[in-house]
Amino acid sequence: MKLTTREMVVFAMLGVIMYASKVMLEFAPNVHLLGVFTMAYTIAYRKKALYPIYTYVLLNGIFYGFAAWWIPYLYVWTVLWAVTMLLAGKLPKRLPKRWQALVYMSVCAAHGFLFGTLYAPVQAFLFGLSLKGTLAWIAAGLPWDLVHGVSNFFCGSLILPVAAMLRLAERSAEKQ
Numbered sequence: 001m002k003l004t005t006r007e008m009v010v011f012a013m014l015g016v017i018m019y020a021s022k023v024m025l026e027f028a029p030n031v032h033l034l035g036v037f038t039m040a041y042t043i044a045y046r047k048k049a050l051y052p053i054y055t056y057v058l059l060n061g062i063f064y065g066f067a068a069w070w071i072p073y074l075y076v077w078t079v080l081w082a083v084t085m086l087l088a089g090k091l092p093k094r095l096p097k098r099w100q101a102l103v104y105m106s107v108c109a110a111h112g113f114l115f116g117t118l119y120a121p122v123q124a125f126l127f128g129l130s131l132k133g134t135l136a137w138i139a140a141g142l143p144w145d146l147v148h149g150v151s152n153f154f155c156g157s158l159i160l161p162v163a164a165m166l167r168l169a170e171r172s173a174e175k176q
Contacts, residue, residue, distance in 0.1 A: 003051070016055070022034060030115075033155055035156065037056075040162035042088060044167050046088070057073045071126070075118075100160060101160050105154075111149075112153075115145055116145045
């Protein structure tokens with residue numbers, strides 16, 4: 001995936017937008033637009049969406065430290081990217097936008113509900129948790145995953161408008 005200079009700049013800015021949005025919403029734990037941006041970038045840029053996503057991941061490590069909490073970030077966003085890649089390629093184009101939006105919102109919500117479970121394998125490995133310990137760790141985080149999933153569902157209503165805006169910007173840039 002060779003990038004142009006313009007793409008490098010755009011993807012860097014999109015990664016920074018992800019990071020800035022997270023920082024601005026830190027007052028509300030587990031309420032953020034990261035799922036929205038991950039999915040919208042994937043719809044608009046397909047494989048190249050990994051560039052802004054991993055720019056965001058790298059910025060988290062730089063500003064908050066490359067510690068144990070950061071390691072799952074190397075794959076939890078990729079899971080959402082991969083599911084979105086499959087959906088974006090398989091959702092029938094004739095499916096009404098309202099239904100498309102609901103599908104994307106539901107996937108975004110599922111990622112939030114499952115975030116602790118996706119995170120758990122690394123926690124178990126790094127801290128030597130047994131299966132029972134891992135399940136207890138997941139159970140302890142369920143209230144936060146509930147907030148995460150519900151907020152992702154409602155924030156997910158922005159996925160298609162953001163993706164449409166990105167596509168429009170890309171078409172406009174191509175004409176110049």
